[in-house]
Amino acid sequence: MGLGTVGAVGLAMGGSAYAAMWPGSQIFGRTLTAPPRSDELALTFDDGPNPAWTPRLLDLLASHGVHATFFIVGRFAQAEPALVQRIAEEGHLIGNHSWSHPNLARTPANRVVEELEQTSHKLEQLVGKSVQYFRPPYGARRPFVLCTARDLGMMPVTWNAMTNDWVEPSADRIAEQLKAKIETNSRRGWASNIVLHDGGHRGLGANRGPSVNAAAQLLTSYEATRRFVTLDAWAQPTK
Numbered sequence: 192m193g194l195g196t197v198g199a200v201g202l203a204m205g206g207s208a209y210a211a212m213w214p215g216s217q218i219f220g221r222t223l224t225a226p227p228r229s230d231e232l233a234l235t236f237d238d239g240p241n242p243a244w245t246p247r248l249l250d251l252l253a254s255h256g257v258h259a260t261f262f263i264v265g266r267f268a269q270a271e272p273a274l275v276q277r278i279a280e281e282g283h284l285i286g287n288h289s290w291s292h293p294n295l296a297r298t299p300a301n302r303v304v305e306e307l308e309q310t311s312h313k314l315e316q317l318v319g320k321s322v323q324y325f326r327p328p329y330g331a332r333r334p335f336v337l338c339t340a341r342d343l344g345m346m347p348v349t350w351n352a353m354t355n356d357w358v359e360p361s362a363d364r365i366a367e368q369l370k371a372k373i374e375t376n377s378r379r380g381w382a383s384n385i386v387l388h389d390g391g392h393r394g395l396g397a398n399r400g401p402s403v404n405a406a407a408q409l410l411t412s413y414e415a416t417r418r419f420v421t422l423d424a425w426a427q428p429t430k
C-alpha cells in the first residue's frame with residue numbers, strides 16, 4: 192500500500208485520529224521518515240535512558256563501531272544525567288521524546304510546549320548541544336505539536352521499521368520481523384528508520400534484553416552490506 196492510498200483511507204475514514212497515529216502520514220506537514228537510499232539503516236532507540244539496559248546497548252554499539260539515535264524521555268534524563276552524557280560522548284545522536292511520554296495528540300497546547308521545551312532544555316544542559324530531532328510518543332501528533340517542535344528548532348521524526356519489541360520476549364522474532372521490513376523498504380529503494388526500545392516509558396529499569404539482543408542480530412546481519420547512520424545524515428532542520 193503506497194502512502195497515497197494510506198492518506199486516502201485515513202481521509203475516507205474521516206479520521207484525523209487515524210492519520211495522527213500513522214507513521215507515514217505527511218498530512219500534518221513534513222516529518223523525517225527515511226530517504227531513498229536502500230543501502231542505509233538508522234537504528235533508533237526510544238524511551239531511555241534506562242540504567243538496566245542502555246549501558247549494555249552502548250557497549251554493543253561501540254563493539255561494532257556503529258552510532259545510533261536515542262529519543263530520550265526528559266524525566267529519565269533528569270534521573271540519569273551521567274548516562275545521557277555517556278550516550279552523547281560516545282558519538283550518538285540525541286533526540287527529544289517529550290518529558291513524560293503523554294499522547295500529545297490529546298494533550299493541551301500549553302502542556303505540549305512544556306513537554307518539549309523542558310526536555311530540550313534538560314538535554315542541552317547535559318550535553319551542551321542543541322537538540323534538533325523530535326519523535327512524538329506513540330507517533331501521535333497534530334499540527335500544533337509539529338509546529339511547536341519546529342519552533343523549538345527540531346525536525347519531527349517518524350519511522351518505517353518497527354515491531355512490538357517492548358512486549359515480545361523473543362529477540363529472534365523481533366530481529367526476524369524487523370529484517371522483513373528492512374528488506375521490503377530496501378526492495379522499494381528506501382533506507383530503513385528502525386525503532387527499538389532501550390527503555391520503558393512507565394519507569395526506569397524495564398527489561399529490554401530482547402530489544403538489545405535483536406539490535407545485536409541486526410548489527411551482525413547488516414554490517415557488511417549496509418551503512419548504519421544517525422538521522423542527521425538524512426536531514427537537517429531548516430531552522
Ligand SMILES: [Zn+2]
Nearest residue numbers: 237238328329
Ligand atoms: Zn516512546
